[in-house]
Structures are given as structure tokens and as C-alpha cells.
Amino acid sequence: GISPRERLTNATDVTRLFSRDKPYQCSQCYQALLHNNSLLENMMAHTGEIPYHCSQCDRAFSRNSNFTRHLDTHTRDKPYQCSQYDKAFSQNSFLVKLHQQM
Structure with a gap:
């Protein structure tokens, strides 16, 4: 099953998705992102890192x-x-x- 923490995270993600609240912003292209890991992947695209x-x-x-x-x-x-x-x-x-x- 889904833990209460996962449920909260999922609920927060859904709220952010529909409210357009994307708290992570790239300093290179200024794209706003929903998750920190999305920001990290976005930064890798700018640096040319291919992991x-x-x-x-x-x-x-x-x-x-x-x-x-x-x-x-x-x-x-x-x-x-x-x-x-x-x-x-x-x-x-x-x-x-x-x-x-x-």
C-alpha cells in the first residue's frame, strides 16, 4: 500500500500540478519545475552530462x-x-x- 508520507507527497504533487505551483526554477533557462529531481535532470542537459x-x-x-x-x-x-x-x-x-x- 501507499504510506501516509507517499499519500501526502502525491496529494502535494497533484495540488502543485493543478495550481501551476512549480517551486524549482532552472537558473540557466528559467524553466519552472515541479520536482527537485526534474531540476537536476534539466541542469544535466545544460552541462552536457549524460549519466x-x-x-x-x-x-x-x-x-x-x-x-x-x-x-x-x-x-x-x-x-x-x-x-x-x-x-x-x-x-x-x-x-x-x-x-x-x-
């Missing part, structure tokens, strides 16, 4: 959310099959992008 490296390919990411989404490409089912190439994709948008590049 998230995929062990299955040569891709690297500055944001954990992008890295996590990328990892899914290695583990997910790939139901979107290309009829012209021997390729399959986990998301239809990847298949569409391939066809747009042709």
Missing part, C-alpha cells in the same frame, strides 16, 4: 525518463511489423517514422 547509458546498445541519455522509455525498446513485444523491411517495432509511431524516411 544514463544503455548496456544493450550504444545509446546514452541525460534524462532518466527517456532512458527508461528506451529500455522498453529492448524488452517489449514488437507487434508492429514492417512489410518492406525485416524490422519490427514496439510502437506504431516508430514504424510510421521509418516509412516517412523512405
Whole structure:
């Protein structure tokens, strides 16, 4: 279950989200952010730091959310099959992008 502290954090996050209260601001681009960890990731993008490296390919990411989404490409089912190439994709948008590049 969710602990009372997690419930409070979640409630605070929801309140901030709807009230547009984003207390963390980047000193480089002035973007306002909801969480401190979002600010840290934003700062890494400015400094060029890329801490998230995929062990299955040569891709690297500055944001954990992008890295996590990328990892899914290695583990997910790939139901979107290309009829012209021997390729399959986990998301239809990847298949569409391939066809747009042709």
C-alpha cells in the first residue's frame, strides 16, 4: 500500500500540478519545475552530462525518463511489423517514422 508520507507527497504533487505551483526554477533557462529531481535532470542537459547509458546498445541519455522509455525498446513485444523491411517495432509511431524516411 501507499504510506501516509507517499499519500501526502502525491496529494502535494497533484495540488502543485493543478495550481501551476512549480517551486524549482532552472537558473540557466528559467524553466519552472515541479520536482527537485526534474531540476537536476534539466541542469544535466545544460552541462552536457549524460549519466544514463544503455548496456544493450550504444545509446546514452541525460534524462532518466527517456532512458527508461528506451529500455522498453529492448524488452517489449514488437507487434508492429514492417512489410518492406525485416524490422519490427514496439510502437506504431516508430514504424510510421521509418516509412516517412523512405
